[in-house]
Amino acid sequence: MPSFFSAPSDKFKNTLSVTGLVTVFSAFILTAAFAGSIIGEVRFTDDPPTMPTVKVSKDQDYCGETLPNETYLIGSDGALQNVVVFIETSPTGAEGDPRRENILNNTGCRYSPRILAMQKGERLRVKNNDPKLHIPHSYHEDRTVFNLSLPFKGTTIDATPRIRQAGVLTVVCDTHAWMLAYIHVFDHPYFAVTDERGMFTIANLPAATYVLKAWHEDIGVRSQEITVPESGDVRALFELTRK
Numbered sequence: 001m002p003s004f005f006s007a008p009s010d011k012f013k014n015t016l017s018v019t020g021l022v023t024v025f026s027a028f029i030l031t032a033a034f035a036g037s038i039i040g041e042v043r044f045t046d047d048p049p050t051m052p053t054v055k056v057s058k059d060q061d062y063c064g065e066t067l068p069n070e071t072y073l074i075g076s077d078g079a080l081q082n083v084v085v086f087i088e089t090s091p092t093g094a095e096g097d098p099r100r101e102n103i104l105n106n107t108g109c110r111y112s113p114r115i116l117a118m119q120k121g122e123r124l125r126v127k128n129n130d131p132k133l134h135i136p137h138s139y140h141e142d143r144t145v146f147n148l149s150l151p152f153k154g155t156t157i158d159a160t161p162r163i164r165q166a167g168v169l170t171v172v173c174d175t176h177a178w179m180l181a182y183i184h185v186f187d188h189p190y191f192a193v194t195d196e197r198g199m200f201t202i203a204n205l206p207a208a209t210y211v212l213k214a215w216h217e218d219i220g221v222r223s224q225e226i227t228v229p230e231s232g233d234v235r236a237l238f239e240l241t242r243k
Helices: 010-033
Strands: 035-044 084-087 101-107 110-112 115-119 123-128 136-140 143-147 156-158 167-173 180-186 191-193 199-206 208-216 220-228 233-240
Touching: 035 084, 035 220, 084 115, 084 180, 084 199, 101 115, 115 191, 191 199, 199 208, 208 233, 220 233
Parallel strands: 035 233, 101 123, 115 180
Antiparallel strands: 035 199, 084 191, 084 208, 101 110, 123 156, 136 143, 136 167, 167 180, 208 220
16 A cells, blocks of 8 residues: 655655745746835035044054044045945845955054945954054944954954844954944845945845935934835935034
């Protein structure tokens, strides 16, 4: 007598596999078909603020006596660089691609990039390009996330295992008090950092109405509501002041 619980035939298993692939591919196509992009710019509409020059208090033989203040990077037309733009609530919560690598460099006794945005699940490496000891120390609010020793030029440490949750990390250097960077860790892929033209693009966002936010290290957070169409682009403009 044949068993009702006998193992499925190879033909049946192959049919299931193909069906599963078709289902996943169809879902991908459906999502892509009903997704749009936010293309926008961020401008600073006040007079450019006068920021104090950064005074170097250690290793002046290599770092120099002063460094430029990079809090505000403003173009001649008001374009504001290093603003993190993102949606408040994501329709998906997928992990980032572990093959994607983000590098926080210690270069010229400064962090580069000063503002870094990444998705949780991606890799984060911290590298020393200087012939001086750097000790990058990051905090999420008041909690240490990583505290690394980079004693030699070329030293690189993988900090990925220490990134366990989304949030904004403040990064200082325990040997050079003026060094500062921010790492934004997201649990979704819908974010961008403005370039030297103040421009940003957030692509493949499912059609819906969202709260779009813009973060700057000194100005803080500004918000606006935006509706993403089922296809095509929607434009966004943030005009920021220090007030």
